[in-house]
Amino acid sequence: MNDFPQSGRPVPAWFTDAKFGIFVHWGAYSVSAWAEPTGELGVVDPDVWFKHNPYAEWYWNTIRIEGSPAQEHHRTTHGGRPYDEFLDEWKAELFDPADWVELFARAGARYVVPTTKHHDGIALWDAPGTGIRNTVHRGPRRDLIADLAAAVRARDLRFGVYYSGGIDWYAGRRDPVLHEDRMDEGRPHEAAYAAYAHRQVIDLIDRHSPDVLWNDMGWPRAGQADLPELFSYYYATVPEGVVNDRWDNAHADYLTSEYEADRANEWGACWENTRGIGFSFGYNQTEGPEHLLDPADAVRLLVDVVSRGGNLLLNVGPKADGTLPQEQRAVLEGMASWMACHSEAVHATRPLESGSADPHDGDPWVRWTRDERHIYAFVADVPDEAGGRVALKTRPGLLDPDTAERLDGDTVKAEAGPEGIHITSAGLDTPLPTAIRFATR
Numbered sequence: 001m002n003d004f005p006q007s008g009r010p011v012p013a014w015f016t017d018a019k020f021g022i023f024v025h026w027g028a029y030s031v032s033a034w035a036e037p038t039g040e041l042g043v044v045d046p047d048v049w050f051k052h053n054p055y056a057e058w059y060w061n062t063i064r065i066e067g068s069p070a071q072e073h074h075r076t077t078h079g080g081r082p083y084d085e086f087l088d089e090w091k092a093e094l095f096d097p098a099d100w101v102e103l104f105a106r107a108g109a110r111y112v113v114p115t116t117k118h119h120d121g122i123a124l125w126d127a128p129g130t131g132i133r134n135t136v137h138r139g140p141r142r143d144l145i146a147d148l149a150a151a152v153r154a155r156d157l158r159f160g161v162y163y164s165g166g167i168d169w170y171a172g173r174r175d176p177v178l179h180e181d182r183m184d185e186g187r188p189h190e191a192a193y194a195a196y197a198h199r200q201v202i203d204l205i206d207r208h209s210p211d212v213l214w215n216d217m218g219w220p221r222a223g224q225a226d227l228p229e230l231f232s233y234y235y236a237t238v239p240e241g242v243v244n245d246r247w248d249n250a251h252a253d254y255l256t257s258e259y260e261a262d263r264a265n266e267w268g269a270c271w272e273n274t275r276g277i278g279f280s281f282g283y284n285q286t287e288g289p290e291h292l293l294d295p296a297d298a299v300r301l302l303v304d305v306v307s308r309g310g311n312l313l314l315n316v317g318p319k320a321d322g323t324l325p326q327e328q329r330a331v332l333e334g335m336a337s338w339m340a341c342h343s344e345a346v347h348a349t350r351p352l353e354s355g356s357a358d359p360h361d362g363d364p365w366v367r368w369t370r371d372e373r374h375i376y377a378f379v380a381d382v383p384d385e386a387g388g389r390v391a392l393k394t395r396p397g398l399l400d401p402d403t404a405e406r407l408d409g410d411t412v413k414a415e416a417g418p419e420g421i422h423i424t425s426a427g428l429d430t431p432l433p434t435a436i437r438f439a440t441r
């Protein structure tokens with residue numbers, strides 16, 4: 001069990017052992033599937049962000065911003081018609097949850113978190129209070145959450161739910177959000193909305209006993225007082241459940257960061273970084289290879305996050321028909337190939353004690369993890385001129401060079417050096433990390 005100072009509640013080991021989850025942003029916005037590939041949250045100038053929002057799931061907001069390119073795109077491509085019509089156009093006719101989950105599992109994911117209701121207020125289940133504004137009564141005419149939950153649990157993965165408590169452009173009816181400094185103006189805080197949202201989260205708990213409650217954008221002020229009771233109900237229903245940190249500081253079993261934003265939350269025994277494979281969570285048809293992680297990027301992101309004690313929640317944005325975009329599938333397939341011989345160096349590991357071995361950026365790229373019996377060195381980008389030789393800086397005596405083994409089975413030679421261990425091995429010059437296992441002394 002891992003204690004965490006935010007809530008003080010021990011975080012179940014399943015979560016800190018899981019290391020890797022898959023986020024799924026799927027909605028009526030997957031029909032429009034359009035945003036400018038502006039860049040990463042936390043890197044793009046906040047003054048530019050909302051008018052040129054790279055998040056395709058924010059389409060309804062972006063098209064309401066005067067002069068935005070999205071507004072022009074919506075006018076020319078969709079005749080400026082109401083966003084709500086995209087729900088009826090969304091058919092999910094090729095949705096095969098078992099196919100998704102098999103790929104997620106092979107890629108090494110141990111939990112899956114789909115959006116149940118995003119900022120557009122459209123529910124992917126027959127959510128109380130939504131009437132026909134959901135995928136059971138319109139569009140797909142399917143309880144997409146129940147179908148995915150069944151497939152996730154049939155594959156022995158954990159199932160969490162994303163819920164946009166803080167923003168709801170239907171029930172909360174607000175003007176478009178124009179700047180992060182004015183985000184609160186876009187958020188409903190009234191008692192009626194608070195009761196509406198509370199009832200829906202309770203319904204998700206009752207239906208699915210979700211292993212993760214992933215709320216987003218805070219919680220309505222009128223409902224804050226009822227959150228302790230909601231969390232108590234959740235933990236009584238799901239004793240091994242975990243709650244994220246996006247409830248307006250009401251509670252957190254763990255902290256989250258998103259792309260390059262809130263990286264200061266990446267500390268302690270339990271945190272999670274989330275991002276899309278590209279610059280968007282919802283499927284964005286304008287993204288090209290230059291905007292996407294490749295498999296090596298995704299593996300390095302996972303290894304870096306895990307080496308520092310975190311989990312990676314990597315997002316896929318399915319198309320409206322229910323297929324995963326081929327370029328996103330390719331990244332997960334690449335991770336699956338790597339994970340086939342590297343899982344032991346990732347899952348259920350922990351960071352090394354501070355100061356015992358140095359990570360290194362650049363050439364070579366080095367990261368470390370450990371479990372009870374082994375220490376793993378991840379190595380990539382070894383310069384050609386080094387002839388496959390790498391000096392791993394470690395506390396003297398930390399590693400036994402005679403126990404060095406490459407997890408992919410290739411040969412590696414190791415010898416004690418003045419600053420730790422020298423290893424010599426072929427094929428470490430690629431961006432894709434290779435793990436070398438050492439027995440702990």
Ligand SMILES: C[C@@H]1N[C@H](CN)[C@@H](O)[C@H](O)[C@@H]1O
Nearest residue numbers: 055057058216217258274281
């Ligand atoms: C996981 C992401 N969270 C942000 C809020 N920070 C959302 O605005 C975004 O659409 C996505 O759901």
